[in-house]
Amino acid sequence: MARERKIDMVILGLLSHEELTGYDIKKRIDGAISFFWKGSFGNIYPALKDMEGSGLIERHDTSVGGREKIAYCITESGRNTLTEWLNEEQANNELRYETLLKLFFGGVCGRDVTVRNIEVFEEQVEKDLKLLKMYCDNLEKAIDKEDHMYFYLTASFGVESYEAYLKWCKKAKKMLRSNDI
Amino acid sequence: MARERKIDMVILGLLSHEELTGYDIKKRIDGAISFFWKGSFGNIYPALKDMEGSGLIERHDTSVGGREKIAYCITESGRNTLTEWLNEEQANNELRYETLLKLFFGGVCGRDVTVRNIEVFEEQVEKDLKLLKMYCDNLEKAIDKEDHMYFYLTASFGVESYEAYLKWCKKAKKMLRSNDI
DNA sequence: ATCAGCATGTAAGGCGTTACATGATTCA
DNA sequence: TGAATCATGTAACGCCTTACATGCTGAT
Numbered sequence: 001m002a003r004e005r006k007i008d009m010v011i012l013g014l015l016s017h018e019e020l021t022g023y024d025i026k027k028r029i030d031g032a033i034s035f036f037w038k039g040s041f042g043n044i045y046p047a048l049k050d051m052e053g054s055g056l057i058e059r060h061d062t063s064v065g066g067r068e069k070i071a072y073c074i075t076e077s078g079r080n081t082l083t084e085w086l087n088e089e090q091a092n093n094e095l096r097y098e099t100l101l102k103l104f105f106g107g108v109c110g111r112d113v114t115v116r117n118i119e120v121f122e123e124q125v126e127k128d129l130k131l132l133k134m135y136c137d138n139l140e141k142a143i144d145k146e147d148h149m150y151f152y153l154t155a156s157f158g159v160e161s162y163e164a165y166l167k168w169c170k171k172a173k174k175m176l177r178s179n180d181i
Numbered sequence: 182m183a184r185e186r187k188i189d190m191v192i193l194g195l196l197s198h199e200e201l202t203g204y205d206i207k208k209r210i211d212g213a214i215s216f217f218w219k220g221s222f223g224n225i226y227p228a229l230k231d232m233e234g235s236g237l238i239e240r241h242d243t244s245v246g247g248r249e250k251i252a253y254c255i256t257e258s259g260r261n262t263l264t265e266w267l268n269e270e271q272a273n274n275e276l277r278y279e280t281l282l283k284l285f286f287g288g289v290c291g292r293d294v295t296v297r298n299i300e301v302f303e304e305q306v307e308k309d310l311k312l313l314k315m316y317c318d319n320l321e322k323a324i325d326k327e328d329h330m331y332f333y334l335t336a337s338f339g340v341e342s343y344e345a346y347l348k349w350c351k352k353a354k355k356m357l358r359s360n361d362i
Numbered sequence: 363a364t365c366a367g368c369a370t371g372t373a374a375g376g377c378g379t380t381a382c383a384t385g386a387t388t389c390a
Numbered sequence: 391t392g393a394a395t396c397a398t399g400t401a402a403c404g405c406c407t408t409a410c411a412t413g414c415t416g417a418t
Contacts, residue, residue: 004379005405006279013286023369036281043406045371067414068370079289086290089301091279098187098272100217100338105194106331108260109267114331120270150287150295153353157281157346164345165338172334185407186377204397224378226399248386249398 006092007039007047008056012082015057015074017147022048022070032135032151035128035158048072056081103172111176118176122169125162132158188220188228189237193263196238196255198328203229203251213316213332216309216339229253237262284353292357299357303350306343313339 014020014028022044029039051057056078062071074082099121106114132155139152195201195209203225210220232238237259243252255263280302287295313336320333 006277006282007405009282009286013282013289016286016289021369022371033282033285036276036278038275038277038406040407041369041371042373042408049371063369065414067368069368070370082286082289086283086286086294086298089297091283091298091302093278093280093302093305094219095217095276096187096219097217097274099274100335101187101190101194101214102267102272103338104214104331104335105190105197105263105267106334107328108194108197108263113267116270117267117272121272121274124274147288149356150285153287153356154281154285156352157284157349160345160349161342164341168338168341171337171341175330175334188377202397203399219378221379222397222399223380223401230399244397246386248396250396251398 005047006037007043008051009082009085010037010039011044011047011051011072012056012074012078012085015072016079016082019071019073021062021072032155035132036154051078115173115176118169118172122166125165125169129159129162129166132162186228187218188224189232190263190266191218191220192225192228192232192253193237193255193259193266196253197260197263200252200254202243202253213336216313217335232259296354296357299350299353303347306346306350310340310343310347313343 010029010033011025014025020028022041025044025048026039026041029037029044033039048057052059052072055075057072058075059070059072061069063069099117102117103114106117135155136152136159139148139155142148143152191210191214192206195206201209203222206225206229207220207222210218210225214220229238229240233240233253236256238253239256240251240253242250244250280298283298284295287298316336317333317340320329320336323329324333
């Protein structure tokens with residue numbers, strides 16, 4: 001029923017900083033944002049069209065030569081919508097971790113399978129954590145710019161939680177490998 | 182294209198322990214599982230029907246009096262499907278945290294709004310953490326039962342990460358409230 | 363000349379939520 | 391008697407993913 005499509009807010013948020021094409025938006029989302037929100041072309045382009053229709057954003061053609069290129073910028077109305085959303089206290093936070101599902105039902109296959117699944121998870125987390133730390137390090141240096149502080153805090157959330165994940169992985173593997181229990 | 186519906190695995194996992202009705206399944210999911218996976222009646226009942234059709238589960242009518250009641254149990258084929266899934270190394274783990282989205286774009290509304298959003302998040306995490314710790318405490322006492330260890334590890338994952346969240350919340354609020362930056 | 367990357371989109375299908383519809387039983 | 395809980399489902403709708411379709415540009 002109610003308007004739920006959060007991709008609109010991602011787009012408005014990105015456009016509040018700079019003018020972007022759909023393609024650019026995808027690239028931005030694939031960066032630091034991808035750790036907590038995803039987007040696809042089949043998602044972004046229709047949203048862009050809808051939002052233009054409702055006056056939240058405006059297109060302006062920046063095609064060069066035969067290359068089609070449509071940049072969008074946020075309107076006053078779009079900025080209001082974004083502000084309203086930011087001021088709403090309720091937020092929908094969801095985890096969908098298949099790894100945890102497999103862990104929960106780990107008894108069906110036993111310890112070795114579960115340990116392996118944890119290891120696979122651990123490897124991914126280690127890889128992502130490296131990236132997140134890189135983001136953090138770079139942002140820390142430029143934290144005097146107001147916007148950078150928000151980006152830093154977001155990346156830092158990732159670092160804190162991923163480090164907790166790794167700590168848990170070690171503990172869990174140890175428990176699964178011990179014969180005491 | 183490919184079969185993706187993970188609710189099937191949740192159901193198979195639950196039925197691997199005991200025979201359950203759709204209503205029971207919903208209640209189980211709303212317990213400890215809800216921290217990392219959700220389910221609804223509109224989700225569960227159709228899945229049950231499909232899975233019965235493909236022979237992964239079997240119904241047997243346990244109606245009493247005028248009260249309709251259909252319990253399902255897992256079949257050999259269902260147990261195989263569950264085992265195959267547990268043995269697949271790739272797992273899809275996704276975070277969709279609207280709070281982080283709001284944080285990332287926090288510059289639009291400024292520090293007070295962002296601090297408030299973090300506080301709302303913090304309150305929810307504190308509440309959930311209490312529950313998770315309760316689960317952990319209860320399971321720790323009965324960890325000699327193999328299955329309980331898996332449940333314990335899952336809840337423990339929640340405790341570790343939620344504690345990291347809280348740690349981050351304090352740090353973030355402090356940074357946002359300071360005038361140094 | 364070819365390939366990676368830039369750039370815009372559509373179509374089909376799957377998954378899931380919410381609301382609705384219906385009725386029985388238990389307990390205060 | 392009325393409310394809460396048990397119990398099963400369907401329908402509408404929304405959102406997203408994946409795959410497809412198309413074409414330009416710049417670098418090797």
